[in-house]
Amino acid sequence: MGLQDNIREKGVLGAVAAQADDVFTRLTAGIDVGEFRRMLQGEPPGRPNPRLKPHSEGFLLHIKPTYYHESVTRFTHTFRLGLLSTYLFIVETITGILLMIWYAPSPERAYTDMILLLTNIPFGQFLRDMHRLGAEAMVAIVTLHMVRCYLTGSYKPPRQFTWFTGVLLLVMTLFLSFSGYLLPWDQLAFWAVTIGTSMAEAVPPAVVGETVNLLARGAPDIGANGLLRFYLLHVLFLPLLLILFFFVHYYKVVHFGISLPADEEEVGEDTANRVPADKRVYYLPDVLVDETSFMTVINTLLILLTVFFFQAPLEHIANPQSTPLHTVAPWYFYWLQGMLKIADKFIAGVLMPGVLLVLLMAIPYLDYNPSRRGKDRKVAIVAGIVAGAVMIILSWMGTPEYAVQGAPAVEIVQDVMPEEGSGLSREIGYKHLPLGIWRTDEEYDVHDHEFNELLHEFNDVVDFYRRADPDFNAPIGILTISQDQPSLKRLNWEITWFDAQGEAGNYEKTFWLHEDSIYWEQYGWKHLFLGYVSDGWKSLSGALVGE
Amino acid sequence: MTVHQDLRRQQDWEVPLPVQPGKGAEHRETSRRELLTYVWAGTLAVMTLGSGIAAYQFLYPYHRANTFGGKFYIGAATDLPLVGSEPQANVDGRFWLVNTETGPRAFSNICPRSLATGPVKFTWDADRNRFDCPVCGTKFSREGHYIEGPAPRSLDQFVIEVVTGHKVFAKTKRLPEEIIAPVVPSPEAKILVDTSKIIEGFARMDSPALRGSSLKVVPGELSA
Incomplete structure (x- = not known):
């Protein structure tokens, strides 16, 4: 009308x-x-x-189904892990686009940009922390999603291809996370990616491996070209590919429906798409309200975790001349590093992961057992648990705990003040490090609780190695803190000991710590919220009154 | 509980439906379910708004220290030119730093007259102890007050911040009668010139250094 x-x-x-x-x-x-x-x-x-x-x-x-079967809307059936993965991907996209605004992928600028982002840009550190936390959470959630589908046998017909695309999405998630690793251009980034790409070099024959490596790095070593290539992989190529496969995956999920709890249907049947009228839960409004309220809670949780409990590490600027002690892969590749410690580069770095991947994709095509019920799938479930346990053990072997222990004195200093990362000394911060000479063979009456904790830790770790190593007797640790310049303290760690033959040994390592260093201590909610909010309010109200 | 579970329960208990489906809901009071949905939606809206404000701050351009538009770190108070000595030119910051009897001041080095036609920079005339504009010929005193010439007002000043510890102790302030230079409490206090904040000079009629006192208007008289 x-x-x-x-x-x-x-x-x-x-x-x-x-x-x-x-x-x-x-x-x-x-x-x-x-x-x-x-x-x-x-x-x-x-x-x-x-x-x-x-x-x-x-x-x-x-693309959303109009209704679901009542049984699959139960939280404990899916734990909403697929939705959560999608949500995290969206978080990563938004925070990632914002981070791109203050970042240029060149070795001359990347690290300075990170420092500026952390120190000069309101919410810069928050966004970086959230992006990093979201990335790691996404790897974890995608993996859990896979574990859930494995345990409920959801990969069985007709959902084989859904599982297959899911494994592809897992691989892409891992590569997305890993390709973002290089971008801050710090020691952590540089060495993790150097190790990662050199694994590709093990692909036989040698010429193929070298070519793959050259294509990934854009040069024999990681430099400006490599950074640009990883950047483009991270912000363009992999996300686009992931989005494509996400829609394939989700289309299949909708097409076949979410598999029902196994007890609710006959073995070999799939009735997910034949929902009786009295079991239907319509997307509008029930599922929509459920999903958005769930997302709101998760969003709040993510913000709280980011602000209070997580800080994305930033190490020193990348230095191709010096590999830091205890260089490790990201935690989700620990298992790979663990295998590389015990086996040949080709077997552990290429063959095994390749076989593992093919196996993972082929599970639905290899598993001929038609039943999805737990009691009929004892072999599959036990095999899954064993595989998980092996992964955990291999991951532990990937950490510096296993087979990368240096001399006791080196390890002691690495424990209290590592070459890279924060360690307790940097965490308690500049103002909790009183000037003076502090020895492990003497008792001090220190009123500073935080410094006391550091002295205890120092004592404990020296004592641990005294007991563990017969070549490390009567050790004394001496920490000398002096003021080298205004706002700059010098921490000199000295360890003396006697070896089994009674010969004296001595090890010294010096670090400097600036008053304004940003480690955990300097980064609290007060700074973030009260500081930024009041600054922001000032600038906003100033802009409004035309100042 | 979903809508359908709710309905089924009502049917099981043979409770008559409160209203016929699809009729007249808009004339009844808000139910608890509806209210809860609005609470969720409101929470989401607040979150979105918060993210929007955060994104605005994140995107807002910043100026690095020691580049024009940002803050210039002059050093400790002892690094200021001595009172009565020649003004120091800061080319990058586009200001003249002067330590007057009333305190430190940073004059924008652009002549107020030439702002309309382009950024012409005035210079320091050491012989006559004043600033001269090489284009329009306006003269200003060491304190930045208009003396003579075609410029419409006294020199513009950037805000100087005096920082003790991590706190701003004092900064340049504009009062109705004059522009007050910050107090320097101790020789260690740090001096910063904030080139993002400019205070316009007073109209030339109000200048205490004005030639020909007949034109001079005592500030405050007009308003009084």
């Missing part, structure tokens, strides 16, 4: 209300205000169900 007719019939206010209702209906692709409120009030839909319209006419919901 035309506007003029409307006004004639309903008056101006009535016409405006009708127009508003019309706009609302268009925006929601078919739900008017009355229906919207009836939906929120928990009333049943009319017939035909008007709430199906947004699925058929709107773009955003066309």
Whole structure:
């Protein structure tokens, strides 16, 4: 009906209300205000169900199923892990795009940009921490998602290909996370990626391995070209590929439906798509409200974790001339590093991961057992648990705990003040490090609780190696803290000992710590919220009054 | 509980439905379910708004220290030119740093007259102890006050911050009658010139150094 007719019939206010209702209906692709409120009030839909319209006419919901089986909407069936992975991918995309604003992928600038981001940009550190935490959480959640599907046998027919694309998504998640590793251009980044890419070198024959490596690094060594290539992989190529496979994966999920709990259907049957009318839970409004409220809680949790409990590490600027002690891969590749310690580069670095990947993808095609019930799948479940245990053991072998122990004195200093990363000394911070000479063979009456903790740790670790190593007798640790310059303290760690033959040994290592160093201690909620919010308010209110 | 579970329960208990489906919901009171949904939606909206404000701050351009538009670190108070000595030119910061009897001041080195036509920089005339604009010929005193010439006002000043410890102790302030230079409490206090904040000089009629006192208007008289 035309506007003029409307006004004639309903008056101006009535016409405006009708127009508003019309706009609302268009925006929601078919739900008017009355229906919207009836939906929120928990009333049943009319017939035909008007709430199906947004699925058929709107773009955003066309991929979502119109209803679910009641049993799969139970939280403990899926734990919403797939939704959570998608959510984390969106978080990564948003924080990633924002981080790109203050970042240029060149060795001359990348590290300085990181420092500026951490020190000069409001919410810079917050976004970086959240991006990093989100990336690691995504790896974990995607893996858990896979474990859940394995344990419930959800990969069985007809969902073999869904599982296959899921494994591809896991691989892409790992590569996405790993390719982002190089971008800060610090020691952590440089050496993790150097090790990672050199694994590709083990692909036989040698010429192939070398070529793969050259293509990845853009040069024999990682430099400007390598950084640019990893950057493009990270921000463009891998995300696009992941989005493509995500839609393939999700289309399959919707197409076949989420598998029901195994006890609810006959062995060999798949009734996920034949939902009896009384078991239907419609997406609008129940599942939608459920999912958004779940996301709100998760979002809050992610923000709290980022602010209070997580700090993305930033080590010294990349130095190709010096490999730091205890260089490790990211935790999700510890298992690979563990294998590399005990086996040949080709076997551990290429063959085994390759075989593992193919096996993982082929599980649904190899497993001929038609039953998804736990009691019929003892072999599969035990095999899965054994595989998980092996991964955990290999991962432990990947840590410096296993077979990378240096001399006791070196390890002691590495423990209290590592070459890279924070360690207890840097964590307690500049102002908790009183000047003086502190020896492990003497007792001190120190009132500073934090420094006391450091002295105890120093004592304990010296004592640990005294007991563990017969060549390390009567050790004394001496920490000398002096003020070298204003705002700069010098920490000199000295360890003396006698070996089994009674010969004296001595080891010294010196670090400097600046008053403004940003380690955990300097980074609290007070700084983040009160500081930034008040600054932000000042600048905003200033802008509003035209200052 | 989902809508459908709710309905089924009602059917099981043979409770009559409160209303016919699809009719008249908009005229009834807000139910608990509806209210809860609004609370969720409100929480999401607040989160989105918060993210928007954070993103605005994150995107807002910043100026690095010691580049024009940012803060210039002059050093400790002892690094200031002595009171009565020649002004120091800071080319990058586009200001003249002067230590006057009333305190340190940083004058924008652009003549107020030429702002309309382009950034012409005035110079220091050591012989006559004043600033001269080489283009329009306006003269200003060491304190930045207008003396004579076509410029419309006294020299513009950047805000100087005096920092003790980690706190701003004092900074240049504009009062109705004059621009107050910050107090320097101790020789160790750090001096910063914030080139993002400029205070315009007073109109030439208000200048205490004005030639021809007949034109001079005592500030405050007009308003009084």
